[in-house]
Amino acid sequence: MPEKSLDLTKYKLKLPDAEVYFIPDFFTPEESDLYFAELSQSINWKQESIKLFGRDLPMPRLTAWYGDKSYTYSGLKNEPQPWAPVLLQLKSKIEKITGQHYNSVLLNRYRSGQDSMGWHSDNEQELGLQPGIASISFGAERRFSFRHRINKDLKPLSINLTNGSLLLMQGATQRNWLHSLPKTTKPISERINLTFRYIKT
Numbered sequence: 001m002p003e004k005s006l007d008l009t010k011y012k013l014k015l016p017d018a019e020v021y022f023i024p025d026f027f028t029p030e031e032s033d034l035y036f037a038e039l040s041q042s043i044n045w046k047q048e049s050i051k052l053f054g055r056d057l058p059m060p061r062l063t064a065w066y067g068d069k070s071y072t073y074s075g076l077k078n079e080p081q082p083w084a085p086v087l088l089q090l091k092s093k094i095e096k097i098t099g100q101h102y103n104s105v106l107l108n109r110y111r112s113g114q115d116s117m118g119w120h121s122d123n124e125q126e127l128g129l130q131p132g133i134a135s136i137s138f139g140a141e142r143r144f145s146f147r148h149r150i151n152k153d154l155k156p157l158s159i160n161l162t163n164g165s166l167l168l169m170q171g172a173t174q175r176n177w178l179h180s181l182p183k184t185t186k187p188i189s190e191r192i193n194l195t196f197r198y199i200k201t
Ligand SMILES: O=C(O)CCC(=O)C(=O)O
Pocket: 106, 108, 117, 122, 135, 144, 161, 179, 180, 181, 193, 195
């Protein structure tokens, strides 16, 4: 994959009221395996809990938050850990392609098909009105779904987030669409996802 002048238009998904690009093979399988191994070991993975109806429930995945800014997510205030070298390397690759800057990254580790992420959009105030989010996937392939917030005539859309893929969500995407990573009963191995973000405040 060339590092510069990648024409994103051919990767644009047909999703109205949104701007989403999906590059299935952004990293080679060899690079992806190396990144997966490195991230498995060098990231300080945590099992966090979320408060739901007054009860503390373990999140159905492991998480980690790195970068320059703190961030409140699912009611949790995340204090960042300082950038790890592997994260800076990935960040600079993605910045070259998107022409955007990122100052933080949320990492999610799905240990099996029973780990998941529910419907949400990344529309926290500190991300601004048109958040640009760059999402990288390593490891097991998982289904990722979009559902329009209001217009029921627009069908939901699902794509498979492949090993080494890059998904860019920008423009009005977070305002108009929700996304999720559903559970699967298929016996699958682990997956690591990184979402690079720009926190404004
Ligand atoms: O694991 C994924 O692909 C989804 C991650 C996501 O939506 C998020 O971190 O906000």
